[in-house]
Amino acid sequence: MVPPPLSDWELWAVARRFMEEHGDMAAGYASLKAAELDARGDARGRDVFLEVAARINRMGSAEGTRH
Template sequence: MPLDDWELWACAQQVIKQHGAKAPLHVAARIAELATEGDADGVQAWQAIAARVDQLMDYRTGRPLSRQ
């Protein structure tokens, strides 16, 4: 069953909280693991999480975007 949009955002925020500037690397590794295992649904979910991590990260500083 696919994750709801809010769940994908929550996952992205949790990944950033746990991995900080290395969040994109963690997500990429997870996608690779799932692809190797043949888990197409998992790959799709983590690709959606990756897109949200991208939107939440400030790549100039390697930190999450701050709310101002």
């Protein structure tokens, strides 16, 4: 049985957690995790962490524009 995909809220929560744990390197760590999962043949896991990396990049861009 394949678990249901993560919701948008869950993806944002994972992205925020990665940022808290890894700071400026968060997107890189998420991309690395995606590559590791891809190497194992886990396309779903890869896609999740690519989505997480994209959200981290969007959060970083938004934070850079705040004054």
